[in-house]
Structures are given as C-alpha cells and as structure tokens.
Amino acid sequence: MNAQDLKNSILQRAIEGKLVPQRAEEGTARDLLIEIRAEKEKLIKAKKIKKTKPLPEITDDEKPFDIPDSWEWVRLGNVGNLVRGSGIKRSDIILSGKPCIRYGELYTTYRTRFSSAVSQTSKDVFCKSKKVHQNDILMALTGENKWDIALAVVYEGTDEIAMGGDMTKWEYHGMNPIYLAMVINSPYGIACKRNMATGDIIVHISNNKLSEIMLPIPPLAEQQRIVARIEELQPDIDAYDKAQTELRTIEQHFPDDMKKSLLQYAIEGKLVPQRKEEGTARDLLAEIRAEKEKLIKAKKIKKTKPLPEITDDEKPFDIPDSWEWVRFEDIFGIARGGSPRPIKQFLTQSPDGINWIKIGDTDIGDKYIVSTKEKIIPKGLSKSRLVEVGDLLLTNSMSYGRPYILKTRGAIHDGWLVLSPYFEKINKEFFYYIISSPYVHNQFARTVSGAVVKNLNKDLIKIR
Known part of the structure; x- marks a missing residue:
C-alpha cells in the first residue's frame, strides 16, 4: 500500500463513519439538514440563488454502504448551489492583473487547500467572469481521465478570484467545506464522478450530474472532528510516504544476488x-x-x-x-x-x-x-x-x-x-x-x- 492508497483507505473509513466515534450530544444530520433547507429557502427568497428542480429521492437500493444512525444520505445539489464559471481563454492570461484560475491549474493543487490564485487576467475579463469566494469548493468539469474529473479543492483565500468556464464552484450551506471536499475526493466520490463522466481522451461532467451525487452527511460537529483527525494523521501519512520512498531506493540498490541469498538463508531455517x-x-x-x-x-x-x-x-x-x-x-x-x-x-x-x-x-x-x-x-x-x-x-x-x-x-x-x-x-x-x-x-x-x-x-x- 503506497501513501495515496493509505490516505484513500482513511478517507473511505471517514465517510463511512468509522474514523471517529459518534456522540449523542452532537445531534443528528437530520437536524442539520432541516437548518440547511431553511437557509436555502431564505437565499432563494432573497434572490441570491436560483430555485432548482427537485432532485430524485434516494432509495435504499442506491445507498452504497451503511452509515451511522445519526448520519443521512443527501444529494449534493440539495445542500449547496453549483455555479459554472465563465470562459477565460489562454490568451486572456496576463503577467499582471486580476486573479483568476482555469481548470488545468486546479490539478497542481490537488488534495491541498490553496490560498491564492494561480494566474492573472485583465480587469475587463475579471468583471465579466463568475467569481470564487472564501470557502467555496472548486471542481473541474473537464479532465484528462475519469479519475481526476471534478477534483474538489477548498479556496481559503480572502481575495475574490475569477474562474474559467470548465470549472464549477459549489457554494455549500452550513457544513464543513473540508469534509465535503474529502467526500468528493474519496474513493467513493471518485467512483461516482467516474461513472457520470463522458468522453474517452478528454472527459467531461455537468453540474446536473454532479448535483445528483449522494453524500454521507454526519452532524456538523462530527464533520469537524473527522477533518481534525485526518489532518492529525497527515504527518504520519507523509512520514510513511517518505519511508516507503527510502525503502524503494534501498531495494533498487540492494544487489539481486544478495536478496536471493537472504531468501535462501531464510527458507533453510538459518535466518532466525x-x-x-x-x-x-x-x-x-x-x-x-x-x-x-x-x-x-x-x-x-x-x-x-x-x-x-x-x-x-x-x-x-x-x-x-x-x-x-x-x-x-x-x-x-x-x-x-x-x-x-x-x-x-x-x-x-x-x-x-x-x-x-x-x-x-x-x-x-x-x-x-x-x-x-x-x-x-x-x-x-x-x-x-x-x-x-x-x-x-x-x-x-x-x-x-x-x-x-x-x-x-x-x-x-x-x-x-x-x-x-x-x-x-x-x-x-x-x-x-x-x-x-x-x-x-x-x-x-x-x-x-x-x-x-x-x-x-x-x-x-x-x-x-
């Protein structure tokens, strides 16, 4: 198991409710979802977001794994608002100007949170483009393979940035954005996106398809504890990765005849x-x-x-x-x-x-x-x-x-x-x-x- 396999295993355990214990005093996801729906209705009435078509109910047959009783399955579009970016051409990128990001640049920050834009564009292009704000979750709608499509990255910067048309932002309501990004980037999330994507060499996914993805949602306090636990484990994952890299280097330079001698010594009962x-x-x-x-x-x-x-x-x-x-x-x-x-x-x-x-x-x-x-x-x-x-x-x-x-x-x-x-x-x-x-x-x-x-x-x- 390499470091990424280890991280994927931890992410999968996390979204199945097996990484941290459940606590009765933290309430239930059902209570949280009631609050989220109420907040979403306020935003619709205030015309800050558009009303969307009802998404299909989640059936028991659709649920891919069991989750704790205090959790709920919910579709991505029911707990947030997906907004597609505007077209920013390569020719629109300049050396000095307003901050912007295009889908190809998102891959350079995969599995990290970034705090500043990668590129710059003119003021005119910036004003016409859709913007990303602090704690929005960015996802690419286009990619080179079905594993990388719709990578989820949380924007932590305080500056408003413009986003390209092959990207979408997910404005979540009342949840921990890092937990949501972890679900989208988990083996389960990747499998969902891969099955919905179309195309062979360059693949695509739409906002409509993304909105139907099912998310396992715990209470907010548990979301925060899951994020804290994974971030606590990250140094151990990094150390494992470093140790494994060093071991591969040793193995590459360890003579084959010495390896064979060691194995032969072992099976003759002479090693221990x-x-x-x-x-x-x-x-x-x-x-x-x-x-x-x-x-x-x-x-x-x-x-x-x-x-x-x-x-x-x-x-x-x-x-x-x-x-x-x-x-x-x-x-x-x-x-x-x-x-x-x-x-x-x-x-x-x-x-x-x-x-x-x-x-x-x-x-x-x-x-x-x-x-x-x-x-x-x-x-x-x-x-x-x-x-x-x-x-x-x-x-x-x-x-x-x-x-x-x-x-x-x-x-x-x-x-x-x-x-x-x-x-x-x-x-x-x-x-x-x-x-x-x-x-x-x-x-x-x-x-x-x-x-x-x-x-x-x-x-x-x-x-x-």
Missing part, C-alpha cells in the same frame, strides 16, 4: 533461531489437515488424490528438526483463473462491478494487490474465478511464478493461479517469501511449458 516453546511444524500440519477435512465434509472444497510421499532423495537441503517438508497442495488449494471473452463485453464502470485483477495491475517486486483499474459485470464470474482477501496469487504465464497477496476481493483471468490456504492461521507473508526464493522459482522453471509464452503447469505445482 528456533524456539522450543513455539512447537513444531508437525503440530501445525496436523491442524491444517484437520481443517482441510472439515472443509471437505462441509463440501466447501473437493477431496484430492493422495500426494506422493517426499523421499530423502528429493530434499535439496537440510532444515531444522522442528520444520517439515510438505507439498504445495498440503497447504493450499490451487486453481486457475478464467477469462470471459470478448472481455470488452464484460467490462463495467459501475461501483457494483467486480474487481478485474490483471497482471498489469502489479509491478515486479510488489507484495500486495490492493486495487484494480477495471471491473467486470457479475455475469463475468461464471467464466472467471472469484478470489478473496488473503488469497495468494501466482502469475501463470509470461513472467511466471510471481506471488502476490490479495488485499481486495475480485475475479482473476487465466494468467493467474490462486493458492487458497486451508487454514486461516497460515502466515501468507511467510509463504510469499518462500515462493519468492530461488529454490521455489527453480522448481517452477522445471514445470513451465510453451515455446514462446511460458505457462506454469498447475498439476505439477501441487506436488512441489
């Missing part, structure tokens, strides 16, 4: 001392066999053919007395993925889609798979294979034998093998390193078939 109080691998295997029998009786897995005994001649090196030699299928169920074809007919951008796990979602040297770039419709599962969090995946072709630990649920194509442990207490990270070792990789090399594209033989892996 053995302790009697930790028991033996024989005890662990007895538990695994018992758990496997339970799964067979419950018809959750099929009974497999007995595997050949491991002979002394097969053992390539000595291991500690408390260790045991086993075959892959003694520990894991092994299955191959499947590919619905033609795949384009099964791809979807719906939030209800199933993660479509591709080898392209990974890099060599990664340990985890936490997200995917694409999803498939549920119908595609009948021609694929569902995998769960905690499963070990193994690349089956091309760069074969690369292991990954799943941190997300999804479906795999036929370029993957899935190793599903029979016993929940199995340490997946230990087996990740075992599989990454030169010894195991050399065994894989002896099982591959194919002249140009190399593929692992699933049945031969079982007995390794």
Whole structure:
C-alpha cells in the first residue's frame, strides 16, 4: 500500500463513519439538514440563488454502504448551489492583473487547500467572469481521465478570484467545506464522478450530474472532528510516504544476488533461531489437515488424490528438526483463473462491478494487490474465478511464478493461479517469501511449458 492508497483507505473509513466515534450530544444530520433547507429557502427568497428542480429521492437500493444512525444520505445539489464559471481563454492570461484560475491549474493543487490564485487576467475579463469566494469548493468539469474529473479543492483565500468556464464552484450551506471536499475526493466520490463522466481522451461532467451525487452527511460537529483527525494523521501519512520512498531506493540498490541469498538463508531455517516453546511444524500440519477435512465434509472444497510421499532423495537441503517438508497442495488449494471473452463485453464502470485483477495491475517486486483499474459485470464470474482477501496469487504465464497477496476481493483471468490456504492461521507473508526464493522459482522453471509464452503447469505445482 503506497501513501495515496493509505490516505484513500482513511478517507473511505471517514465517510463511512468509522474514523471517529459518534456522540449523542452532537445531534443528528437530520437536524442539520432541516437548518440547511431553511437557509436555502431564505437565499432563494432573497434572490441570491436560483430555485432548482427537485432532485430524485434516494432509495435504499442506491445507498452504497451503511452509515451511522445519526448520519443521512443527501444529494449534493440539495445542500449547496453549483455555479459554472465563465470562459477565460489562454490568451486572456496576463503577467499582471486580476486573479483568476482555469481548470488545468486546479490539478497542481490537488488534495491541498490553496490560498491564492494561480494566474492573472485583465480587469475587463475579471468583471465579466463568475467569481470564487472564501470557502467555496472548486471542481473541474473537464479532465484528462475519469479519475481526476471534478477534483474538489477548498479556496481559503480572502481575495475574490475569477474562474474559467470548465470549472464549477459549489457554494455549500452550513457544513464543513473540508469534509465535503474529502467526500468528493474519496474513493467513493471518485467512483461516482467516474461513472457520470463522458468522453474517452478528454472527459467531461455537468453540474446536473454532479448535483445528483449522494453524500454521507454526519452532524456538523462530527464533520469537524473527522477533518481534525485526518489532518492529525497527515504527518504520519507523509512520514510513511517518505519511508516507503527510502525503502524503494534501498531495494533498487540492494544487489539481486544478495536478496536471493537472504531468501535462501531464510527458507533453510538459518535466518532466525528456533524456539522450543513455539512447537513444531508437525503440530501445525496436523491442524491444517484437520481443517482441510472439515472443509471437505462441509463440501466447501473437493477431496484430492493422495500426494506422493517426499523421499530423502528429493530434499535439496537440510532444515531444522522442528520444520517439515510438505507439498504445495498440503497447504493450499490451487486453481486457475478464467477469462470471459470478448472481455470488452464484460467490462463495467459501475461501483457494483467486480474487481478485474490483471497482471498489469502489479509491478515486479510488489507484495500486495490492493486495487484494480477495471471491473467486470457479475455475469463475468461464471467464466472467471472469484478470489478473496488473503488469497495468494501466482502469475501463470509470461513472467511466471510471481506471488502476490490479495488485499481486495475480485475475479482473476487465466494468467493467474490462486493458492487458497486451508487454514486461516497460515502466515501468507511467510509463504510469499518462500515462493519468492530461488529454490521455489527453480522448481517452477522445471514445470513451465510453451515455446514462446511460458505457462506454469498447475498439476505439477501441487506436488512441489
């Protein structure tokens, strides 16, 4: 998980009401929404904002996740006013003049709050343009991909600035603007905008579409506590990012042969001392066999053919007395993925889609798979294979034998093998390193078939 994945995970927990506790004395979002609607009616009567068409009611089927009882689901257009900017051309930008911002400049401040305008324009253009004021939330209506569309940035400056026509401002009513921006920039918010955007290379989204996005709203005091908690965690996220960058630098300069030697040393039982109080691998295997029998009786897995005994001649090196030699299928169920074809007919951008796990979602040297770039419709599962969090995946072709630990649920194509442990207490990270070792990789090399594209033989892996 990189720093952005970590931040996204925190944001998602926050908007599901899992980051800070709820407090009865802070009231409910329902009370807050009554106040907001009353304030909005005053602004309409005073002709400060225009009356908008009623938005559709939110049905239970639309709600993507559960929220606390004190929270409410509400559409963005019901708690604020969306105002699109005016056209400011590139030729309107001058070295000295009135402050303005265009949609391309918003990306330079993504996930930050900015306190001054990026560009300048003439007084004439400025006077004709729509303006942004302190605490307005700015969003881009145009972008280069569906992930970046409608980024939410809170303007904290005190100067009035002009905004371009490919941007919109959201004048919220009676809520914490930073919390609202966090919802819009959360994985949930990004998925909503991505599904509503149109276009392939340059994508667009309209104010009408944005107004229909559903927001999980807590009481105002809780919004403020959520923002404070995330800002409190930000230095830790930054430190994590720095440490991860330093680790990547070390790994890049750490000789490959030294890494391989270290892994080999580990799987021979020479990296850490053995302790009697930790028991033996024989005890662990007895538990695994018992758990496997339970799964067979419950018809959750099929009974497999007995595997050949491991002979002394097969053992390539000595291991500690408390260790045991086993075959892959003694520990894991092994299955191959499947590919619905033609795949384009099964791809979807719906939030209800199933993660479509591709080898392209990974890099060599990664340990985890936490997200995917694409999803498939549920119908595609009948021609694929569902995998769960905690499963070990193994690349089956091309760069074969690369292991990954799943941190997300999804479906795999036929370029993957899935190793599903029979016993929940199995340490997946230990087996990740075992599989990454030169010894195991050399065994894989002896099982591959194919002249140009190399593929692992699933049945031969079982007995390794």
